[in-house]
Amino acid sequence: MILARIILGLLDLAPMSGYDLKRHFDTTINHFWSADRAQIYRTLARLVDDGLATVETVAGAKAPDRHEHRITERGRAALREWLTSELDRQPERDAFLARLFFAGSLDDAELAGLLARHRAAAREQLDALEAIRASTPPPADRRARLRITTLNCGLARARAELDWLDEITEELT
Amino acid sequence: MILARIILGLLDLAPMSGYDLKRHFDTTINHFWSADRAQIYRTLARLVDDGLATVETVAGAKAPDRHEHRITERGRAALREWLTSELDRQPERDAFLARLFFAGSLDDAELAGLLARHRAAAREQLDALEAIRASTPPPADRRARLRITTLNCGLARARAELDWLDEITEELT
DNA sequence: ATCTCCTATGCGACTTGTCTACTAGTCTCG
DNA sequence: CGAGACTAGTAGACAAGTCGCATAGGAGAT
Secondary structure (H helix, E strand, O other): OHHHHHHHHHHHHOOEOHHHHHHHHHOOOOOOOOOOHHHHHHHHHHHHHOOOEEEEEEOOOOOOOEEEEEEOHHHHHHHHHHHHOOOOOOOOOOHHHHHHHOHHHOOHHHHHHHHHHHHHHHHHHHHHHHHHHHOOOOOOOHHHHHHHHHHHHHHHHHHHHHHHHHHHHHHOO | OHHHHHHHHHHHHOOEOHHHHHHHHHOOOOOOOOOOHHHHHHHHHHHHHOOOEEEEEEOOOOOOOEEEEEEOHHHHHHHHHHHHOOOOOOOOOOHHHHHHHOHHHOOHHHHHHHHHHHHHHHHHHHHHHHHHHHOOOOOOOHHHHHHHHHHHHHHHHHHHHHHHHHHHHHHOO
């Protein structure tokens, strides 16, 4: 459901093939959503079925043919409707917290290792986001500002995570 | 996969029926994982199939029969193995950030509404967590300390979320 | 000439997660 | 006495997400 909306949002920025979409999911969009290739192609087919997008086969000059997808008026309406619809709270799901919750049977060294490994991953995540932001030009229009805003959210979360980790690593000596 | 481990973790604390597990997923565990009844019962069946847990039908004195599940030695080994295994970074998935990212076509009032509604939800979340922590006795042993630690993580995240929201609400006047 | 990598699309099988509805007993309140 | 809430489990359909495999053209390297 949400994936379909996100794809509509991306198609609203520019016409794209499934491959282009996959690249967005792996880069620009990555800090708040990701998707598998198979899933993207299936969703695209459904969007076309539902009349929210159209396909056009573009013969590739120096590459295989692309199926370029374009958002339709109905697609734009659906996107708008999603943006203004009620927020559905999504359930929290955190595999690391799950481990930590049940880590009572680990000894001190094992627990410290668990925390250290998670900290390294969190640090990496933060660095990656900072790198992206550093290479992003200052926002020109509103869309660009919103894009940076979502990045900043990722940054804020990553920093909070690191702070919390430092705090509890001390606490659980 | 992770759900199975979490259920093992819960069974390691005490023998339980599917119903008991469901209550945990809706309360104690809720801030980092949730699960549907059907999913819980299916997973329990698989755990028994795999020899990681056993079932025993307990005739209900003043209620329907319960199927009490008990973790086995192999189950405990599997749980331990999970706790010490490599962390697999789980993909970020945030429907709110997705909306925000594509909210360029909304007008100022609509955008403000979107932010305000999310802020209210985040506030509610924070209040709920604080209520739980307030009603939790100070930790006696290590297990209890870890449980509170995961709660604190939820709290830290919720606070970071609110701070970020306040910041950007000003910014995106 | 072959090998490997990159672009590009798709299928099929599978797992996970959600939703609805049904059965069935107990307890409480009005 | 009946309505509704709580306990307890089951069945079936379906949506979402993952993994592996196949195909196919072009580019560059060995």
